[in-house]
Each structure stands twice: as C-alpha cells, then as structure tokens.
Amino acid sequence: MAGVVVVGAGMGGLAAAARLAAGGHRVTVLEQAGTHGGKLGELRRHGFAFDTGPSLLTLPQVYRDLFAATGGPLDGVVDLVPVEPTCHYRFADGSEVDVPHDAAAVPAALDAWSPGTGGEWAALMADAARLWDLVGEPVLQRPLGGAADLVRRSASVRDLLALSPWRTLRTVGRRRLSDPRARVLLDRYATYSGSDPRRLPGLMTVVPYVEQRYGGWYVRGGLRRLGDALFDRCEELGVRFEFDARVTAVETSGAGVSGVRLAGGARVPAEVVVSDADATRLYRDLLPDRRARRPRRALGRVVPSLSGFVLLLALRGRSPRPHHHRVLFPADYDDEFDSLFGRAPRPVPDPAVYVCSPDDPAVRPDGHEAWFVLVNAPRQGQVDWTAPGLAERYADRVLDVLAARGHDVRDRLLWREVRTPADWERDTGSAGGALYGSSSNGPRAALLRPANRAPVPGLYLVGGSAHPGGGLPLVAMSARIAADLIGPA
Structure with missing residues (x-):
C-alpha cells in the first residue's frame, strides 16, 4: 500500500x-x-458549548x-435538522424579514416584506440555477488547473457569457432588485467567501441559490x-x-x-x-x-479573505424572540467593505452583526442561551489585534451595536470569550487569520x-x-x- x-x-x-x-x-x-x-x-465551559467556526x-x-x-x-x-427560518434579517430602518428553509416559500416571504421583491428574487434565483448547472458539477467538483481548463469545461461560448465575469454581485443587485434592502441582502452573500460584493463576480448568485435550494442545516x-x-x-x-x-x-x-x-x-x-x-x-x-x-x-x-472577530456569550435567561440565525445590518454597509478592503483597513466602526443561538439543550444550561456573535474584521497584520486593550474595547463596541439594534444583552451576560484574527492565525495557521482562504x-x-x-x-x-x-x-x-x-x- x-x-x-x-x-x-x-x-x-x-x-x-x-x-x-x-x-x-x-x-x-x-x-x-x-x-x-x-x-x-x-468551546465548552460551565455547561455552555459554542461552535467557534461554521454554524450552518x-x-x-x-x-x-x-x-x-x-x-x-x-x-x-449525526442528527441533521433543518434550520427554520434559515435566517432572520433586521435592516437599518428597523424592518425585518425571515427567509424560510423551504426555497419555494422564499418569494412569498420576501413579497410580504417588500411587495414585488419576491418575484424579482425568484427571477434572479432562476438565472442562478442555470449558473449552478454550469459551475456545480463541471467546475466545482472536478480538478481545475487554470483558465484553459475552465474554457474546456464550457460547452459553448454562450456558457462563458452566462458567467458574466465582468459584472459584480453589486451590479447584479442594482440591475435586478429594486428595493435597496434586498440589494443589501444579496451583498451579504459576498461575505460567505470573505469577499467584497463590489468586486465579487455576479456568478456568485449561486451562493444564495444553493443555500435556498438545498436548505440550511444544523447538527x-x-x-x-x-x-x-x-x-x-x-x-x-x-x-x-x-x-x-x-x-x-x-x-x-x-x-x-x-x-x-x-x-x-x-x-x-x-x-x-x-x-x-x-x-x-x-x-x-x-x-x-x-x-x-x-x-x-x-x-x-x-488577496486573502477577510477574517472575523468573535464573541462567545453565555447569557442568563431566554430571549423573547429567539432565532437560530440572525443578521443585523448597519445603515452604511459600504463603510464595512471600505474598512475591510480599503487602503487602510480598520475594525469596522458600525459592523453588520451575525448571531447564532441554537435552541438546543445540548449547548446551554436549561433556561439560558449560548450566543456566537461574529463581525467581519481585517486580518492580523492589517490590524494588530494583540495590541493591549484593543480586543476588549472592540468587544464592548460590538455589544453596544447589538444593543442599538434591539438586542441589549449586557445585563444578561454571565461571561464572554473573545476570539480575534490573531487567534485564528495562531490556531489554524491561516494567513492573518483569513477565515475563507483567499477572497x-x-x-x-x-x-x-x-x-x-x-x-x-x-x-x-x-x-x-x-x-x-x-x-x-x-x-x-x-x-x-x-x-x-x-x-x-
């Protein structure tokens, strides 16, 4: 052997x-x-358990x-269970929408939130389904040695044109979605690969398509x-x-x-x-x-992908409106990408906040909650996350942002653990703590x-x-x- x-x-x-x-x-x-x-x-401590990486x-x-x-x-x-809804979103104007696990139910949910958006989103996902047919099996699941391989895998020039590599995810959103909040929702999927929606190819509409077509699952x-x-x-x-x-x-x-x-x-x-x-x-x-x-x-x-700043929060009591996954958007989403991918990267002053809080007795003591809180962050080296006091000050800032967006958990906090890009770099060997490899x-x-x-x-x-x-x-x-x-x- x-x-x-x-x-x-x-x-x-x-x-x-x-x-x-x-x-x-x-x-x-x-x-x-x-x-x-x-x-x-x-991380396991005092009856609480946290996934410190992927949560879906x-x-x-x-x-x-x-x-x-x-x-x-x-x-x-393993016991694999659907997450319903896949995610709860809250926007800067205070509006909210739940995206269902069942792809067939997504357009109606979006229409109830923003009339007309459901049909626009369904049309966008129909085009994404065709893109998935082009890249799912022929490209993503086979060896690829370079641009020549990509050309050989394409059945025709029409296939290559369908990939539209010159368009960005941001451009696609502006052309296809009339509600600015729906464009923010689409932009968010760029962060799945640690990228900037203003530079990510529009081909990546396959990311929300896959999430909705095959569902989001929890173990x-x-x-x-x-x-x-x-x-x-x-x-x-x-x-x-x-x-x-x-x-x-x-x-x-x-x-x-x-x-x-x-x-x-x-x-x-x-x-x-x-x-x-x-x-x-x-x-x-x-x-x-x-x-x-x-x-x-x-x-x-x-360019390596962005990194992440994580809070693991052990919380007393239960939230009145629990959700397994939620995303709380800022008023100026572009400032986040400027902060992360601009010439002088910095911790995002007013970041989008992602929260995972499974309703699973195996990960929390009875009557309490375990929150995994993630904000996108510059890599170690772009910012010195080991600088005295920086991590704790930014952790306080993230808790303040949560409070400003309707989730003040500061008085419920039993303890917290902070993970920075410097920790990811040390623990995983990734460049600067890049969470997704390259952007x-x-x-x-x-x-x-x-x-x-x-x-x-x-x-x-x-x-x-x-x-x-x-x-x-x-x-x-x-x-x-x-x-x-x-x-x-």
Missing part, C-alpha cells in the same frame, strides 16, 4: 484521509494543534456522499459533531493521527515528494502528501522546490484558486485555500477531487 501523509486535520484533511483510507491507502495525518477539526472548533451546513448531500463512500450513512452518526449538539463523526470514521478506517506535530517542510526529490519534516527534525517519509495547510503557507514556507515557483508567484497576487474578489480569484494537483508530483492540495474554495461543502469537494486524482492503492 502507498504511504500517504495528510498535513492538517481540518475538515478537508479529514475528508481526504477518510476517502484515501477507504481506497486502501495507509494514511497518517499530522496536525499542529492538539485536536482535529481546524476552523470547525468548539449547506449542500448536506456532499457529506452524505462522503460518509456513504467511506463506510456508512451520515444520518447514522444537534453543534456542528463540531460533524467533525467528530468524520474523525471517528477516519479512525475506524485505520488512519493514524499525530497531534502537536508541526510540519516545517515538504521534502522532495527529482521524482516528486519524498516526505515531510517536523519541528524538532523528525522526518516522515511519504509517497504522497496531501496538504490541508493554507496554500500560501505551503508554497511560501514549506515547499522550496523550484517547481512551485509559478503557484508561488500567483499566490503573491492573491473571491475578481473572476480569477473566484474560480482559479490553487489547483488540487501541485506541480510537484505526489503533492496535492485540499481545504479552503485550494480549488474549489472555502466552506464546509467546498472543502469536502476538494478532498474528493484530490482522492480521485490519487486513485486507489
């Missing part, structure tokens, strides 16, 4: 390890942290396929249970894990990869290396091989991330910084692509 080393036990690395082990490979996973899951983290699963079929292909059904190991006990189930599946398949094992180099010979070097000098030989590390870190720091010069140069032009600001960035097959034979990339991108479904797709390229033992 071929020896495979997987660098990183994030969800992409775990998914790749499971598929390769199921295919007969002898797999070792090396993880610099003390546990598995990567950005799909968890879309495209659950990707994980159903993964588990079915590696030994047993997903629904046998009882927290999404971390999905990572635990995948880790358990790997162990059942004989995958060997080494934690607190920091890889400092991917070693190569003329024929390709030969193994990896660990901090402290130990060497682990391998015929195949699958990297779940950030692609920039891989090519810049771990792989001095001259064959990596081209992707190294390309990554030098890539999708521009057509090339959106569709032409680093290839899953590296130019060095035997080296493969998975995870959010490689094709097809970040997010739970996409990193699992990257793992399937890599495993198919490697093939069975």
